[in-house]
Amino acid sequence: MPRVPAGERRQEFVNAAVEVIAAHGIDGATTRRIAEQARAPLATLHYCYDSKEDLFADVFDFVAARFQSVLADSDPHAGLAVTARELLRGVIGCYFESHSFAATTLELFSWAQRQPENRGTGVYERAFDTMRTILRNADQEKQLTAEAIDDIIDVIAALADGFAINWLTRGGQTLADEQLNLVTSVLDSWLAARIGQAAAKRPRSRSRVKAASNRST
Known part of the structure; x- marks a missing residue:
């Protein structure tokens, strides 16, 4: 053999x-x-x-690498709203790969919080850094502040984690598809309002102000 x-x-x-x-x-x-x-x-x-904990650490790294891979595959050239939607669907897709992956991920994050190094926080921070870079690149018109970008990331994380818990609790392929469409529409609606607010607050450039003044005379 x-x-x-x-x-x-x-x-x-x-x-x-x-x-x-x-x-x-x-x-x-x-x-x-x-x-x-x-x-x-x-x-x-x-x-x-050497120990079960060493094996669990490798499992944790495997899960973290899967999320990082999905995030890194997102295309920031599609625009801010589309990119944010892709990030959300990508993270949910990781959970959606299998019931076992989703259940194990939630178990591991709970376990990681009890470890001295608090590995769970590190994984979240690395994922957030990746999403932050992607969304900044997607915001080609520089509509949003750093704080607004972080708000988008927080919403993506909350929707994705909520999806995982809801799907594991209630299960079912049809329900999962419905939930995926629901959370995507929630993100779309929130983004439309958030980006609209940012655009309204954004200072108008001197050239735009001058052009507006010329039109009014």
């Missing part, structure tokens, strides 16, 4: 841990269950990882 490279074996354990954590929670995700899910000897798991 060919020997499986260590990196490939670790990924198998990470994939198995996602399924086990989703089914049994963090406390119920024993190394034995994870090894069984991966169809590997328990000794092999302990060879790859």
Whole structure:
């Protein structure tokens, strides 16, 4: 039987841990269950990882990398509103990939908050930094302040996380599609109002003021 490279074996354990954590929670995700899910000897798991916490850290990094990958794929040339919608649908898409991924993600964030390094906060901050850069690039007319950009990010995060909890609680493909359309429309409506307010408050350039003055005379 060919020997499986260590990196490939670790990924198998990470994939198995996602399924086990989703089914049994963090406390119920024993190394034995994870090894069984991966169809590997328990000794092999302990060879790859010194502790269950080390394995969970890799699972957490896997989840964080998935979100970062989706965010980085967003196209800022589509305009601010469209880009914000793409970010929201991308994050929701991560949850929507599978029930196990969504359940494990929420479990891991709860677990991370109890760790000394508070890894959950770090993942959120990295994701927010990525979205901040994307939205600034999408705001080609510079309509919004830094605070307004952060408001958009907060709304995206709240809608996406709310979707995940609601979908896991109530389930169903049809309901998920309805919720996705609903949260997207909520973001669209909020953005239209927010961008409109920003445009109204934006100082008019001297050239625009002069042109308006000429039209009135």
